[in-house]
Amino acid sequence: MSKSQNVPTMKDVAREAGVSLGTVSKVMNGITVGESYRKRVTDAAEKLGYQINSYARGLKTNKTYSVAVILPDLEHPFFARLADELTRALMKRDYRTILMLTSYDPEAEQECITMVRQNKADGIIALTYNPDLEIDPSIPFVTIDRHCNAEVPCVSSDNFGGGRMAAEKLLSLGCKKLLFMRIGSSVSSEVDKRAAGFESICRMRNAEFESVILDDSETEQPFYRFIDEHIAQGKFEFDGIFCNTDKLACLIWNKLIQSGVRVPEDVQIIGYDGTLCHITGKPLCSSIVQPIDRMAEAAVSILLKNNRSNLPVLMALPVHYTEGGTTKEVT
Amino acid sequence: MSKSQNVPTMKDVAREAGVSLGTVSKVMNGITVGESYRKRVTDAAEKLGYQINSYARGLKTNKTYSVAVILPDLEHPFFARLADELTRALMKRDYRTILMLTSYDPEAEQECITMVRQNKADGIIALTYNPDLEIDPSIPFVTIDRHCNAEVPCVSSDNFGGGRMAAEKLLSLGCKKLLFMRIGSSVSSEVDKRAAGFESICRMRNAEFESVILDDSETEQPFYRFIDEHIAQGKFEFDGIFCNTDKLACLIWNKLIQSGVRVPEDVQIIGYDGTLCHITGKPLCSSIVQPIDRMAEAAVSILLKNNRSNLPVLMALPVHYTEGGTTKEVT
DNA sequence: TTGTAAGCGTTATCAC
DNA sequence: GTGATAACGCTTACAA
Numbered sequence: 077m078s079k080s081q082n083v084p085t086m087k088d089v090a091r092e093a094g095v096s097l098g099t100v101s102k103v104m105n106g107i108t109v110g111e112s113y114r115k116r117v118t119d120a121a122e123k124l125g126y127q128i129n130s131y132a133r134g135l136k137t138n139k140t141y142s143v144a145v146i147l148p149d150l151e152h153p154f155f156a157r158l159a160d161e162l163t164r165a166l167m168k169r170d171y172r173t174i175l176m177l178t179s180y181d182p183e184a185e186q187e188c189i190t191m192v193r194q195n196k197a198d199g200i201i202a203l204t205y206n207p208d209l210e211i212d213p214s215i216p217f218v219t220i221d222r223h224c225n226a227e228v229p230c231v232s233s234d235n236f237g238g239g240r241m242a243a244e245k246l247l248s249l250g251c252k253k254l255l256f257m258r259i260g261s262s263v264s265s266e267v268d269k270r271a272a273g274f275e276s277i278c279r280m281r282n283a284e285f286e287s288v289i290l291d292d293s294e295t296e297q298p299f300y301r302f303i304d305e306h307i308a309q310g311k312f313e314f315d316g317i318f319c320n321t322d323k324l325a326c327l328i329w330n331k332l333i334q335s336g337v338r339v340p341e342d343v344q345i346i347g348y349d350g351t352l353c354h355i356t357g358k359p360l361c362s363s364i365v366q367p368i369d370r371m372a373e374a375a376v377s378i379l380l381k382n383n384r385s386n387l388p389v390l391m392a393l394p395v396h397y398t399e400g401g402t403t404k405e406v407t
Numbered sequence: 408m409s410k411s412q413n414v415p416t417m418k419d420v421a422r423e424a425g426v427s428l429g430t431v432s433k434v435m436n437g438i439t440v441g442e443s444y445r446k447r448v449t450d451a452a453e454k455l456g457y458q459i460n461s462y463a464r465g466l467k468t469n470k471t472y473s474v475a476v477i478l479p480d481l482e483h484p485f486f487a488r489l490a491d492e493l494t495r496a497l498m499k500r501d502y503r504t505i506l507m508l509t510s511y512d513p514e515a516e517q518e519c520i521t522m523v524r525q526n527k528a529d530g531i532i533a534l535t536y537n538p539d540l541e542i543d544p545s546i547p548f549v550t551i552d553r554h555c556n557a558e559v560p561c562v563s564s565d566n567f568g569g570g571r572m573a574a575e576k577l578l579s580l581g582c583k584k585l586l587f588m589r590i591g592s593s594v595s596s597e598v599d600k601r602a603a604g605f606e607s608i609c610r611m612r613n614a615e616f617e618s619v620i621l622d623d624s625e626t627e628q629p630f631y632r633f634i635d636e637h638i639a640q641g642k643f644e645f646d647g648i649f650c651n652t653d654k655l656a657c658l659i660w661n662k663l664i665q666s667g668v669r670v671p672e673d674v675q676i677i678g679y680d681g682t683l684c685h686i687t688g689k690p691l692c693s694s695i696v697q698p699i700d701r702m703a704e705a706a707v708s709i710l711l712k713n714n715r716s717n718l719p720v721l722m723a724l725p726v727h728y729t730e731g732g733t734t735k736e737v738t
Numbered sequence: 739t740t741g742t743a744a745g746c747g748t749t750a751t752c753a754c
Numbered sequence: 755g756t757g758a759t760a761a762c763g764c765t766t767a768c769a770a
Contacts, residue, residue, distance in 0.1 A: 096741045127524040131465045132763035135746050150491035160481035175506045193458045326686040355657040427757040463747035466762050
């Protein structure tokens with residue numbers, strides 16, 4: 077035994093196979109080698125249960141085959157799904173995922189990025205809220221939903237198109253007076269375009285509409301108050317609502333029901349995300365569905381691209397509409 | 408510039424500070440060093456933006472400060488929550504998480520474990536379904552909910568106690584005829600004890616009960632059929648049901664409602680997990696709540712324990728009951 | 739085609 | 755207390 081620990085190294089394999097260290101390395105890296113040598117090496121490796129030490133390799137090659145994925149948490153179904161799909165996309169390419177959670181804390185976000193420099197990951201995929209994140213330009217970086225600067229590609233769903241789609245859907249379903257409601261962070265991001273798209277269609281079609289935007293509110297109270305203030309004799313002033321998340325859509329749905337308003341008969345609601353109920357597997361509400369699998373695939377493929385000049389600034393992936401009980405069914 | 412890449416090494420810091428390599432290493436590792444030296448080193452490191460290379464360090468020390476977390480997926484809220492809490496517990500200790508997803512595939516599970524040997528993680532935390540997983544005894548290993556063998560500690564909720572708690576709760580709420588329903592994998596695991604605990608209380612209290620166990624069924628149909636077969640004149644034969652997951656509990660709840668049975672007036676249901684609705688943040692149904700945060704904390708702390716002799720075989724953490732609309736409220 | 743040896747960025751063992 | 759120097763396990767010129 078060459079070492080106190082019984083984990084074999086290339087040296088051990090070389091000795092066992094009766095070849096040199098370099099030959100073993102070549103075999104392990106798929107470099108052409110005489111067939112008899114190759115066999116002796118693979119046999120010896122098999123016998124010893126040899127596994128290449130990726131840390132030693134990484135030290136030499138400056139490639140670690142690992143990517144850091146930075147997200148606020150995994151409680152939100154969108155983040156959980158994103159982490160799931162990103163990890164699968166990375167595994168498919170024999171990369172591993174280093175998962176880091178920030179709890180929406182800008183400092184934690186920055187710290188993660190610093191930490192990645194130590195760990196020498198080959199890249200970072202991040203969904204962050206820190207508006208002045210310092211990004212090391214030497215490491216490949218892709219953001220989700222958050223457009224940092226021209227150097228850093230951002231992958232998102234087609235938020236603008238999704239907003240338009242929601243407006244057109246509501247109008248085609250007969251809505252006359254539309255409402256946009258937004259909940260979430262005040263940090264500007266790609267997500268803001270959902271409102272812009274929605275409003276652009278409203279204007280184009282000369283549809284009556286209003287936007288209620290409440291940033292960084294921990295509670296839904298302001299939205300409830302708005303609804304209370306716009307209900308007269310059991311009738312809500314608007315007949316079509318687009319919410320910027322499914323969660324808000326469901327909350328508003330509940331509130332309206334409780335206020336005696338019928339959904340979707342009197343008021344139709346469309347959310348955004350396409351969240352599935354984890355009991356039934358069906359959509360929670362009518363929604364604009366984000367293509368999370370394709371977003372993950374795109375993020376990984378952009379991140380790992382060999383030629384890193386000429387990267388897209390923004391890659392917006394197509395969304396689609398799903399019916400989920402809060403809109404009238406087209407027959 | 409000593410290298411083509413501009414990422415500074417200890418050598419660069421040493422040169423900048425005018426000290427030797429070893430001194431820099433000592434400072435970085437918090438080993439006693441003359442105050443003036445320490446200052447020069449930290450200043451130089453700061454100036455150069457030096458970050459320790461954890462791969463080089465890992466090569467030397469055989470410690471990587473990373474732990475592999477192996478789960479089926481992140482779609483199921485229990486797994487997502489587990490991944491979240493495990494990652495936080497690890498980050499708190501300055502460990503990073505390597506996330507691997509298996510899709511319940513036994514081969515993929517084995518492959519992950521093999522892969523971890525290459526990546527030289529300091530440990531593995533896994534929730535797997537492969538009954539004959541080969542575990543390398545040289546790497547610390549902790550399982551969740553799955554008891555492998557006497558060498559590998561398993562962390563779980565107190566499944567047996569949870570089963571007992573469910574039975575006692577239903578009985579104390581006035582139920583006379585109990586039913587246990589189980590869905591899930593046929594691979595034996597700690598989770599089986601939920602039934603055992605439930606049944607033990609039923610026997611002890613001489614309560615009438617029945618168990619419906621359907622393994623590996625993709626569909627809920629058999630459960631629905633069972634319910635149909637046991638409904639006569641709008642009355643269900645049982646008045647208290649314990650389901651081994653919240654998902655099943657909700658499915659059964661729906662089915663009963665659709666069959667004209669009132670819940671919780673006529674039939675009370677308790678699930679297991681304590682899943683929260685991601686819209687309202689409230690429990691989906693009355694349930695035995697798993698202490699996922701404490702389980703994660705326990706798993707990490709056992710995994711990282713210095714003295715790895717005398718480890719517990721099983722660590723079952725206390726559960727609690729939560730009311731969630733499918734049981735009568737105690738007033 | 740195969741073997742040899744230098745070196746990746748650290749840590750750790752020595753003399754000093 | 756500080757500074758050389760030899761590993762750690764691997765890749766990669768380069769020599770044979």
